[in-house]
Amino acid sequence: MLKISKKADYALMALQHIASVQFGDVTPGRVVNTKEIAEEYNIPLELLAKVLQVLSKNGLIESHNGPKGGYLLARSARQVTIAQIIESIEGPLAITDCSHEKDGEFCMQLEHCNIRTPLLKIQDSIYQLLNNMTLGDMMGGTPLITIQSPSAQGVER
Template sequence: MLKISKKADYALMALQHIALVQFGDVTPGRVVNTKEIAEEYNIPLELLAKVLQTLAKNGLIESHNGPKGGYLLARSTRQITIAQILEGIEGPLGITDCSHEKEGELCLQREHCNIRTPLLKVQDSIYQLLNNMTLQDMMGGTPLITIQSPSAQGVAQ
């Protein structure tokens, strides 16, 4: 239960990979293309491409067209939170259907609903959890494999 989607998983992996290449590498600033990430983590290429496009549209990464093109982080690893990434892919956090209820689609239980308020508090707590954790925090002790990086400590800016 409460599972996040594969797309969101892929997004997290990809962003972490881009961050590692961009900041902890021998060639900092190098752009990363979709194929490189897809092969590294065995992610279907086409699907990953869609995920990266979505992330770019949401302003988390910036795309560079043409040959030698690819993606770069749009801002530092400390300024990208897990909540931003997940919401960019899956839409706003909402543990119940009525979390973001629009006009006219009132749930049938609402009239006597007794669990809405406490659940919204739970939801808020989960959101804080996800929004307090950044990409930087995710990069702690996991070294990158393909690229030699003895001191892969994110020196974000």
């Protein structure tokens, strides 16, 4: 069903929360720890911890150890795209198996495959969609998706 994994969901929630604390009006610059997020959104603590670790390893957030430790955005919210977040957790976006040309494993259908090219184009469009929306767009009341609808962008028919 083209579903996003729960881990990625959690990542989005966590980043949104961190961003809104860090750049909010109440306690700007405050560090946020795992427990706070887990309790706020009812996310299993250990699972969320692992998600944040991955995000940290991929450079989306900075971790600070020890008491009073926690996480901070590594970049501005407007410089983090949804695509980056999801791919950071789930790996490269691949709508179909044959899109990442790992040599060695070969698709049984490849020689006569008639849908590869169109699927790759769809995949590109989805990627563009996700890459044009940032964490910043998810927060404030600013319009969320600034990309034009596919038809407006030129689906020729």
